[in-house]
Amino acid sequence: MTSTSSDLGHTLLQRLDEAARCSEPGPGVTRLFCSPQHREVLEVIADWMRIAGLTPELDAAGNLVGRSDRALAGEPTLIMGSHQDTVVEGGKYDGMLGVALPILALEQLRREGHELPYGVEVVAFGDEEGTRFQSTLIGSRALAGNFDHDCLAATDAQGVTVKEAIEAFGGDPSAIASLARSRDRVLGYVEVHIEQGPVLEKRNHALGVVTALTGIERHRVQVSGKAGHAGTTPMEGRRDALVGAAEMILEANRVLHATEDFVGVVGKLDVRPNAVNVIPSEVNFTLELRSPSAEVRARGRETILEALAAIAGRYELELHTEQTYSAEAVDCAPWLINALQQACERTGEAAEPLFSGAGHDGLAMCELTDIGMLFVRCRDGLSHHPDEAITAADGDAATRVLMQFLSDLEVPGFR
Known part of the structure; x- marks a missing residue:
């Protein structure tokens, strides 16, 4: 036809x-x-x-x-x-x-x-x-x-x-x-x-x-620290949520690059109080992970979440993660x-x-x-x-x- x-x-x-x-x-x-x-x-x-x-x-x-x-x-x-x-x-x-x-x-x-x-x-x-x-x-x-x-x-x-x-x-x-x-x-x-x-x-x-x-999953990540005056608070001992979150995002990216058949993205980032002269007290970001293999995605997820927890501990930050979506290949x-x-x-x-x-x-x-x-x-x-x-x-x-x-x-x- x-x-x-x-x-x-x-x-x-x-x-x-x-x-x-x-x-x-x-x-x-x-x-x-x-x-x-x-x-x-x-x-x-x-x-x-x-x-x-x-x-x-x-x-x-x-x-x-x-x-x-x-x-x-x-x-x-x-x-x-x-x-x-x-x-x-x-x-x-x-x-x-x-x-x-x-x-x-x-x-x-x-x-x-x-x-x-x-x-x-x-x-x-x-x-x-x-x-x-x-x-x-x-x-x-x-x-x-x-x-x-x-x-x-x-x-x-x-x-x-x-x-x-x-x-x-x-x-x-x-x-x-x-x-x-x-x-x-x-x-x-x-x-x-x-x-x-x-x-x-x-x-x-x-x-x-x-x-x-492909299989897909999404997570919401909340990183909480402590706000403070950007000019009067010493660098040592700051609980800067954005600094911690930035390192978390880089670590997630490293794991994704190092793992075959595994891709992902941090596509959304919200910073509080989002002011030019205030240490960020809270950062919320999304983490999306994709792989045709459920095993690859599960291993990658655990590696990333363990790394996030370790970074939070190092900066004395509170970390909360929540899976918001999941669909298998x-x-x-x-x-x-x-x-x-x-x-x-x-x-x-x-x-x-x-x-x-x-x-x-x-x-x-x-x-x-x-x-x-x-x-x-x-x-x-x-x-x-x-x-x-x-x-x-x-x-x-x-x-x-x-x-x-x-x-x-x-x-x-x-x-």
Whole structure:
């Protein structure tokens, strides 16, 4: 099956530009969960869904779900989608590509008169990045039936809880449990995403088929010392929380560099009282650790936390650590890997097998159903950055591959 359109990629980029305008002011795209910008982009996505023949609905967890007629009738359904939220000053394509592209693929199939013999849902998940509340995968966990209701008590920087934010957005936290999909009606979950790495670009391939997703964990670290006048307190004996935290961050970085298949970052740092002439009394920072191996991640974590405790003792600081998130590595389903590879081959694209070093909504959806992922080459492997970019040609290739995959998909009862 081939598309009659030669400009799907240009249409895709135009739509992603449209969605990117739903952002807080400033560089890149900043669109947080349950924010005004979140509400604004859902109106844009809902219009795309209607054009593609889908019926959009905001669910209790803040997801926008577009369903085909067969899905609404309760027939076996393939779920596709990704997240609409971003990091602060992020890019246009991370997440949103996986929302806009399947909608465009379905629209083109409809235009060509091709009716799929199964139901389809496209989901713009409410929260994957965890930027606002540090509690990620809220939307996909709700659909997968593994939603952690304790996360409703998490707060943002203004003290607003997840529960309060969802209610103000028009969702219903008390009804989130009812969103869990029935396993016997879900065919699988497929997500299209930018690679967020340099492999495809280095090998000059537009697309890659993902074999597995990395394991991720996040920690909140609090380092407490004692404030004092910066000019009158002797250097000897100071309990400077920032000096201790700085050494902790450097030690974590050293361990990460020294350990194979182990990456991580201290991405957020808050200093109190944050005054030019006061010794810092408290530092809070985040520590994120990733590895495809649970053993590597566990050993690395223990090494880092032991080093942090030793540094705290040396500077007479108090240390408190709390794990705020954890997700184990998961494999993509062999049958979906094979189907995506065949779709690539039938459309003349290389089917590069890749491991994902980033986490995605598939980390939650794998507990409901089989998962598959298609990666799209991104310039310089750059992501979570305003300069994030893909080409129209690669977007066109990915759309055609997904159309081929959807057309060829064998469904139980139709094989």
